[in-house]
Amino acid sequence: EAQVTQNPRYLITVTGKKLTVTCSQNMNHEYMSWYRQDPGLGLRQIYYSMNVEVTDKGDVPEGYKVSRKEKRNFPLILESPSPNQTSLYFCASRRASYNEQFFGPGTRLTVL
C-alpha cells in the first residue's frame, strides 16, 4: 500500500530534550515536506526537500532541522524543543512534477 508513515504518532516531552520524528514514504517520491498545523494558522511548511541531500527552508524553519540521506526518509529534528513547538506535525511527499501531496497520519507533539 502506497503510504507516508510517521513515528511516533503522539509524543509528550520536556523543554530542551532533543527529539526526532521520523517520516518514510514508499512511493519513490522526490519531494518531501514537513508541515505544522495550528488552530487558526492552518498548515505551515517547515522544511522541504526536492531530492536526496537537497533541503530548503519553508515558512517556519526556526528551531527545526531536517536531513535527506535516503530518498524514502525525511526525519524532523528538534534539537532543543520549546513549548511554542507544541503542534500537530505532518510529513508529506509527492512526485516532482505533480501537485498531489500525500500526507502522513500526523504526529501530535506536546512540549512541557
Added chain:
Amino acid sequence: QKEVEQDPGPLSVPEGAIVSLNCTYSNSAFQYFMWYRQYSRKGPELLMYTYSSGNKEDGRFTAQVDKSSKYISLFIRDSQPSDSATYLCAMSDPGNQFYFGTGTSLTVIP
C-alpha cells in the same frame, strides 16, 4: 495579509444540502488550486485540483476557480454525513511552493 484566506466556520448543514466552501487569495502567480479533505485525527487527502479558471466536476464535488477575482470555491451536492470533515484549500506558485488556507470545519447532520 495572509496569502490565502478561508472562513474557518464551523459550518453545519442538514443531509442533502448543497455546501459552498470558499477561499480568496492575494498572489496572482498561483497556478494550481486544490481542495483537501481532513478527517479528525487524519492527514489531509487531496480531493480535487484545477489548473485554470472555470469549473471541474467529480461526482458530487465541483471546484470552481475565478482567477480574475482571486476566488475559489468547492461545492458539495447532496451532502452526506460522511462529508463531515475539515476542508482545506491550497494553492501552489510557479516554484511549487504550497500555501494552505486555515480550513473550514463542516458537519452534515443526518
